[in-house]
Amino acid sequence: MVTPREIPWADLRAGARAASERAYAPYSAVRVGACGLTEDGHVVTGSNVENASYGLTLCAECSLVSDLVRSGGGRLVAVSVVAGDGEPLAPCGRCRQLLYEHGGPDLWLDGGEGAPPRALAALLPDAFGPEDLADRSRR
Ligand code: THU
Numbered sequence: 243m244v245t246p247r248e249i250p251w252a253d254l255r256a257g258a259r260a261a262s263e264r265a266y267a268p269y270s271a272v273r274v275g276a277c278g279l280t281e282d283g284h285v286v287t288g289s290n291v292e293n294a295s296y297g298l299t300l301c302a303e304c305s306l307v308s309d310l311v312r313s314g315g316g317r318l319v320a321v322s323v324v325a326g327d328g329e330p331l332a333p334c335g336r337c338r339q340l341l342y343e344h345g346g347p348d349l350w351l352d353g354g355e356g357a358p359p360r361a362l363a364a365l366l367p368d369a370f371g372p373e374d375l376a377d378r379s380r381r
Contacts, residue, residue, distance in 0.1 A: 244348075249279065254285075257322070258324040262302070263275070267326075272290070272326060276305070277306070278321040279318070289302050303337035318344045319345065319350065320350040321349065330357075338365050342371055343372065
Protein backbone atom coordinates (compact mmCIF):
# COMPACT_ATOMS: atom_id res chain seq x y z
CA MET A 243 0.00 0.00 0.00
CA VAL A 244 1.23 3.48 -0.91
CA THR A 245 1.79 5.86 2.02
CA PRO A 246 0.64 9.50 1.76
CA ARG A 247 4.27 10.66 2.03
CA GLU A 248 5.05 8.98 -1.30
CA ILE A 249 2.37 11.00 -3.14
CA PRO A 250 3.41 14.13 -5.09
CA TRP A 251 0.56 16.18 -3.62
CA ALA A 252 1.78 19.53 -4.95
CA ASP A 253 1.84 18.14 -8.51
CA LEU A 254 -1.60 16.58 -8.17
CA ARG A 255 -3.04 19.79 -6.75
CA ALA A 256 -1.46 21.80 -9.56
CA GLY A 257 -2.99 19.38 -12.08
CA ALA A 258 -6.38 19.71 -10.41
CA ARG A 259 -6.13 23.51 -10.46
CA ALA A 260 -5.25 23.46 -14.16
CA ALA A 261 -8.18 21.12 -14.84
CA SER A 262 -10.53 23.46 -12.95
CA GLU A 263 -9.66 26.15 -15.51
CA ARG A 264 -11.21 23.86 -18.14
CA ALA A 265 -14.48 23.36 -16.30
CA TYR A 266 -17.79 24.06 -17.98
CA ALA A 267 -19.76 25.53 -15.09
CA PRO A 268 -21.95 28.34 -16.40
CA TYR A 269 -24.76 27.59 -13.94
CA SER A 270 -23.11 27.17 -10.54
CA ALA A 271 -19.86 29.01 -11.36
CA VAL A 272 -18.17 26.38 -9.15
CA ARG A 273 -15.28 25.30 -11.33
CA VAL A 274 -13.94 21.96 -10.14
CA GLY A 275 -10.82 20.13 -11.26
CA ALA A 276 -9.55 16.69 -10.32
CA CYS A 277 -6.18 15.05 -10.83
CA GLY A 278 -5.30 11.47 -9.97
CA LEU A 279 -2.27 9.21 -9.93
CA THR A 280 -2.38 5.52 -10.81
CA GLU A 281 -0.33 2.70 -9.33
CA ASP A 282 1.81 2.60 -12.46
CA GLY A 283 2.47 6.34 -12.47
CA HIS A 284 -0.11 7.63 -14.93
CA VAL A 285 -1.77 10.96 -14.29
CA VAL A 286 -5.44 11.48 -15.16
CA THR A 287 -7.58 14.58 -14.91
CA GLY A 288 -11.16 15.76 -15.06
CA SER A 289 -13.30 18.89 -14.92
CA ASN A 290 -16.97 19.34 -14.11
CA VAL A 291 -19.30 19.65 -17.06
CA GLU A 292 -22.68 21.19 -16.27
CA ASN A 293 -25.88 21.01 -18.29
CA ALA A 294 -28.94 23.21 -18.75
CA SER A 295 -30.84 20.22 -17.35
CA TYR A 296 -29.10 20.69 -14.02
CA GLY A 297 -29.36 17.10 -12.80
CA LEU A 298 -27.30 15.85 -15.71
CA THR A 299 -24.18 17.65 -14.54
CA LEU A 300 -21.00 15.58 -14.61
CA CYS A 301 -18.67 16.13 -11.66
CA ALA A 302 -14.94 16.53 -12.14
CA GLU A 303 -14.32 13.11 -10.58
CA CYS A 304 -16.71 11.53 -13.08
CA SER A 305 -14.69 13.12 -15.86
CA LEU A 306 -11.47 11.85 -14.24
CA VAL A 307 -12.80 8.29 -14.17
CA SER A 308 -13.64 8.57 -17.87
CA ASP A 309 -10.11 9.78 -18.57
CA LEU A 310 -8.72 6.87 -16.54
CA VAL A 311 -10.67 4.24 -18.45
CA ARG A 312 -10.18 5.85 -21.85
CA SER A 313 -6.43 6.14 -21.33
CA GLY A 314 -5.96 2.48 -20.48
CA GLY A 315 -7.28 2.09 -16.96
CA GLY A 316 -5.36 1.15 -13.84
CA ARG A 317 -5.74 1.54 -10.13
CA LEU A 318 -5.99 5.01 -8.61
CA VAL A 319 -3.74 5.56 -5.57
CA ALA A 320 -4.27 9.29 -4.94
CA VAL A 321 -6.62 12.04 -6.09
CA SER A 322 -6.75 15.77 -5.53
CA VAL A 323 -10.01 17.60 -6.21
CA VAL A 324 -10.09 21.39 -6.03
CA ALA A 325 -12.77 24.03 -6.46
CA GLY A 326 -12.38 27.35 -8.23
CA ASP A 327 -10.60 28.87 -5.23
CA GLY A 328 -7.84 26.31 -5.78
CA GLU A 329 -8.45 24.58 -2.46
CA PRO A 330 -9.29 20.90 -1.99
CA LEU A 331 -12.91 19.86 -2.03
CA ALA A 332 -14.32 16.71 -0.45
CA PRO A 333 -15.90 14.63 -3.25
CA CYS A 334 -19.68 14.40 -3.28
CA GLY A 335 -21.31 11.11 -2.30
CA ARG A 336 -21.79 9.83 -5.82
CA CYS A 337 -18.18 10.56 -6.69
CA ARG A 338 -16.91 8.77 -3.60
CA GLN A 339 -18.60 5.67 -5.00
CA LEU A 340 -17.17 6.27 -8.49
CA LEU A 341 -13.67 6.64 -7.05
CA TYR A 342 -14.14 3.55 -4.87
CA GLU A 343 -14.62 1.39 -7.95
CA HIS A 344 -11.18 2.38 -9.28
CA GLY A 345 -9.19 2.96 -6.10
CA GLY A 346 -10.87 1.06 -3.29
CA PRO A 347 -10.69 1.93 0.40
CA ASP A 348 -6.95 2.71 0.34
CA LEU A 349 -7.23 5.53 -2.21
CA TRP A 350 -5.74 8.73 -0.72
CA LEU A 351 -7.58 12.03 -1.08
CA ASP A 352 -5.90 15.40 -0.80
CA GLY A 353 -6.75 17.24 2.42
CA GLY A 354 -5.05 20.49 1.49
CA GLU A 355 -2.10 22.35 3.00
CA GLY A 356 -3.33 22.33 6.54
CA ALA A 357 -4.98 18.93 6.71
CA PRO A 358 -3.68 15.39 6.31
CA PRO A 359 -4.71 13.27 3.32
CA ARG A 360 -7.61 10.96 4.06
CA ALA A 361 -8.19 7.43 2.86
CA LEU A 362 -11.42 6.87 0.95
CA ALA A 363 -12.37 4.31 3.62
CA ALA A 364 -12.86 7.25 6.01
CA LEU A 365 -15.09 9.11 3.57
CA LEU A 366 -17.08 6.10 2.40
CA PRO A 367 -17.19 3.54 5.23
CA ASP A 368 -18.79 0.14 4.66
CA ALA A 369 -18.73 0.76 0.94
CA PHE A 370 -20.53 -1.40 -1.55
CA GLY A 371 -18.05 -2.45 -4.22
CA PRO A 372 -17.34 -4.85 -7.07
CA GLU A 373 -16.49 -7.69 -4.67
CA ASP A 374 -20.01 -7.53 -3.24
CA LEU A 375 -21.47 -8.48 -6.60
CA ALA A 376 -19.47 -11.69 -6.68
CA ASP A 377 -20.11 -12.52 -3.04
CA ARG A 378 -23.79 -11.71 -2.90
CA SER A 379 -25.16 -12.86 -6.24
CA ARG A 380 -27.29 -15.97 -6.75
CA ARG A 381 -28.22 -17.16 -10.20
N1 THU B 1 -18.93 19.13 -8.22
C1 THU B 1 -17.90 18.35 -8.62
O1 THU B 1 -17.41 18.47 -9.76
N2 THU B 1 -17.42 17.42 -7.77
C2 THU B 1 -17.87 17.23 -6.49
O2 THU B 1 -17.45 16.31 -5.82
C3 THU B 1 -18.84 18.18 -5.93
C4 THU B 1 -19.56 19.04 -6.91
C5 THU B 1 -19.47 20.13 -9.16
C6 THU B 1 -20.84 19.79 -9.70
C7 THU B 1 -21.37 21.15 -10.06
O3 THU B 1 -20.98 21.44 -11.39
C8 THU B 1 -20.68 22.11 -9.12
O4 THU B 1 -19.61 21.38 -8.53
C9 THU B 1 -21.57 22.63 -8.01
O5 THU B 1 -22.21 21.60 -7.35
